[in-house]
Amino acid sequence: MGQTIAGEKVEAVESQTDVLIIGAGPAGLMAAYWMAVCGVKARIIDKRGTKVFTGQADGLRPRTLEIFDSMGFQHRVIHEGHVAVEANFWVPDEAGKLTRQGPHCSPKINESNHHNMLLNQGRIERFLIDTISKYSDLEVERGIIAESFEYDEKLEEDLDAYPITVKLRTLSDEEANPGHISKDGSGSQPANGQGRGSVLPDDWEELIQKSRLRQTKTEIVKAKFIIGCDGAHSWTRKQVNILLEGSSTEHIWGVIDVVPLSNFPDMRRLGTITHSSGTILVIPRERRLVRLYVPVQIVDSTSANRFDRSAITLEMIKSRVQAIMSPYTFDFQICDWWTAYQVGQRVAPAFNKGTRIFLAGDAVHTHSPKVGLGMNMSMQDGFNIGWKLAMVVVGAANPAILDTYNAERHPLAEMLLEFDRLWSGEFTETTDADGPAAPDKADRMVHVVEKYMDFADGLRTYYPASPLVWKVSEEEGPEAARNLIPGERFSPIKLRNQAEGNSKWTTRLLESDGCYRIIVLAGDVRVEEQKKRVEALGRFLSAEDKTMISPLHRYVPIPGRKDQIEVITIHSAPWKEVEFFDFPEIFRPFDPVMGWGYDDIWCDNSCTWDPHCGGQGYEKWGVDRTRGAMLVLRPDQYIGWVGELEEVKDMTDYLDGVLIKMPTPEV
Incomplete structure (x- = not known):
């Protein structure tokens, strides 16, 4: 054709x-x-x-x-x-001898379960x-x-x-x-x-x-x-x-993945080695491999000719590593991969x-x-x-x-x-050939890492207001949940399953399966007033309250799924003082083949046999342990909307703005 x-x-x-x-x-x-x-x-x-x-x-x-x-x-x-x-930074002292500074560890190391x-x-x-x-x-x-x-x-x-x-x-x-x-x-x-x-x-x-x-x-x-x-x-x-x-720098770098033969003490630790002519980045890897980034040459930025990678050889890269790492030795017999690049x-x-x-x-x-x-x-x-x-x-x-x-x-x-x-810039800065590197090199590198840590590690994403992100303000989260900010990820917590008592991280619980999720932070349901608030929400979600429209069963699902919306409930009462069947049925829906929704109700409570399950989720999320809150998670686990248990109309308005409603049945 x-x-x-x-x-x-x-x-x-x-x-x-x-x-x-x-x-x-x-x-x-x-x-x-x-x-x-x-x-x-x-x-x-x-x-x-x-x-x-x-x-x-x-x-x-x-x-x-x-x-x-x-x-x-x-x-x-x-x-x-x-x-x-952890990372160590090796820099020359006043006598020019390489000395270790560190180890340095992220102050937010436990902000994620990974x-x-x-x-x-x-x-x-x-x-x-x-x-x-x-x-x-x-x-x-x-x-x-x-x-x-x-x-x-x-x-x-x-x-x-x-x-x-x-x-x-x-x-x-x-x-x-x-x-x-x-x-x-x-x-x-x-x-x-x-x-x-x-x-x-x-x-x-x-x-x-x-x-x-x-x-x-x-x-x-x-x-x-x-x-x-x-x-x-x-x-x-x-x-x-x-x-x-943008632009390219004038520096050419070599990268090698090798099994090193070296007497350098930190060859299996993340870190840097600074010499007057440049800085090596050391990255320990799987299968005894170590990756090394090393500057190999500087090109003339005024030249019309492009950088010729073929001029860089594996032997050239090895020689540069040996020179910067001296007096420590370096060699290898196994090179898994190598290349050269211009930034x-x-x-x-x-x-x-x-x-x-x-x-x-x-x-x-x-x-x-x-x-x-x-x-x-x-x-x-x-x-x-x-x-x-x-x-x-x-x-x-x-x-x-x-x-x-x-x-x-x-x-x-x-x-x-x-x-x-x-x-x-910290890797390409050089000093006089006979002089030591800047004495504050390690401190500067730590400062750069910590300045961008939230961004680099993905702890903050900064997604702006949009139909997918219902922001109260750009600076503060809703009063109901101070630390749950629309446009940011749902901070991971290990929870205890109400029905069986086993623990699971929210990152595994909230699967990337295409569903939107209403997360009901039900608070302390032992308190009568709070229990009534949760029951009222249950009536709304189950469409018992005919004056309002439930978002459940309202939207076109992705193929192979019954509904577009899934409800996950996380309460804050002690695990042993609450029963699975205390919650409205809409929070634990029954399937005639698979039975009750045992995976739908969870508890933010400590677990003596699991030190990671500490019962501090509500505190991390900035949510009152009695009153709770409610939020909508997008399919990528970023928060789309946050509010009180009663703010069901706002929540439905948010969902109406991003999802397609089911066709109205013909009479």
């Missing part, structure tokens, strides 16, 4: 999909997860013949790990990854791919590139239309599986070759099969929406003429083009990898646009929520670049 696209006559198979995702890195896979969960007809393509196995990103921040918990695979990260909660971890990107991709397969048959189509693009803006407002046309081409094995040094000079395979020792068993089959190439050589795809997650040189971004704004701190002016084209991850923000945030920011971009777009496509959410993607994620990308400029 022939068609003219971008002025070219092509013979190709034609197909349609609701969402086309270009790029199967962490951001793309996060978006694909939501397509699988919500039953969206989607495709995800990637030019690589295989997934990543070694190298690339490796830092995982607490908020990212909380998200993994909600997706059900955080236990795999814990099993394989390396926890990094701590910073280190694990290579390839394993995260594996976990995401496996999780997607639990929900649908959506698979990454590898060894495929997009070659041409057309967008019919006249069809933008018609959600049933396919305004996007993309021509796809299947790559040859040679194109899809380049060697160690690709055309841009980055390392795509370990220097000593990949083998069973460097690839875990669940990745081995994909490695030996390489690209699973499709038989069709050319295909024309019509799509309703497209998400470009195709990296810093994003093809998708270029098609819609969105340029990255480019850039951000796109917008993360979308109209209401059909979205960009995520490195496609819209690039920076130094030394801040350990790139993969986290990229995945959270994909997570954010993924759930919103999936719910719109299946007809469960108002298309206006798509406008919140840029408003929520773009300011964070700008904050990331600001953090990176300060942090990376």
Whole structure:
């Protein structure tokens, strides 16, 4: 079948999909997860013949790990990854001798139930791919590139239309599986070759099969929406003429993942080593690996020639590490991966083009990898646009929520670049060759980390007011719950299940399954007045009060789910002094097959056999233990609305603004 696209006559198979995702890195896979969960007809393509196995990103921040918990695979990260909660800074003393300053630990280390971890990107991709397969048959189509693009803006407002046309081409094995040094000079395979020792068993089959190439050589795809997650040189971004704004530094860095042979005391501790000519970042990893970031040369910023990565060798990087680490020794026999890069701190002016084209991850923000945030920011971009777009496509959410993607994620990308400029500057600062580094180097580095800690770890997100975020004010939370601020995450607490007494973190309880959740903080239901307030709320939610409209059973659910809204109740009375059946039935709904909703009622009470279950959730949330409060959580566990138990009309108004109501039955 022939068609003219971008002025070219092509013979190709034609197909349609609701969402086309270009790029199967962490951001793309996060978006694909939501397509699988919500039953969206989607495709995800990637030019690589295989997934990543070694190298690339490796830092995982607490908020990212909380998200993994909600997706059900955080236990795999814990099993394989390396926890990094303390850092040492080595700087020369007045005599020029390297001395340790530290360890330094985050003052907010217990703000999350998860701590910073280190694990290579390839394993995260594996976990995401496996999780997607639990929900649908959506698979990454590898060894495929997009070659041409057309967008019919006249069809933008018609959600049933396919305004996007993309021509796809299947790559040859040679194109899809380049060697160690690709055309841009980055390392795509370990220097000593990949083998069973460097690839875990669940990745081995994909490695030996390489690209699973499709038989069709050319295909024309019509799509309703497209998400470009195709990296810093994003093809998708270029098609819609969105340029990255910013600049590159003059410093060239080498990165190596090695099993070190060294007498340096802190080789297995997170930290830095400062020399008059630069600073090394030391990152201990899984399987005895250690990642080292080291400055290797400075380029002439006035030169018209681009940085030539091929001029940097593995031996050059090793020599620089040895020089900076002296008098300690350094060598290795095993190098899992290495590359060289020039830092480019850039951000796109917008993360979308109209209401059909979205960009995520490195496609819209690039920076130094030394801040350990790139993969986290990229995945959270994909997570954010993924759930919103999936719910719109299946007809469960108002298309206006798509406008919140840029408003929520773009300011964070700008904050990331600001953090990176300060942090990376500490690594490139030099002194006279014969003089020691600045004596306050360690203090300055700690100051930068602590200044951006809430942002970097995801403890604060700063999402602005919007249809998805019902803010009382930009500065303070509602009186009912001082620390539960719309636009921020629901701070994790370990709770005790009322029916069985076992404990569970809220990050696991509140699954990323596409549901909105009404969290009823029921307070102390032993108090008669409070019990009456909870019963009144129950009557409203069960539609017994005919003067008001319950939000339950009111909205279009995602495919495969009975309802869009789930109710979770968390009370504050002592566990033994309250019974499961004391609560109105709407809080513990009965299913004729599965029985009562035993997983729907929880207690913020201490558990003697679980030190993490301390019964301090209400205090952490800033909620009165007697009166309680009520909130609505978005599908991504961010708070959308907060109020008193009686403020049911405001809550319903909030939900009406973002969800699609069920059709009114015909009389």
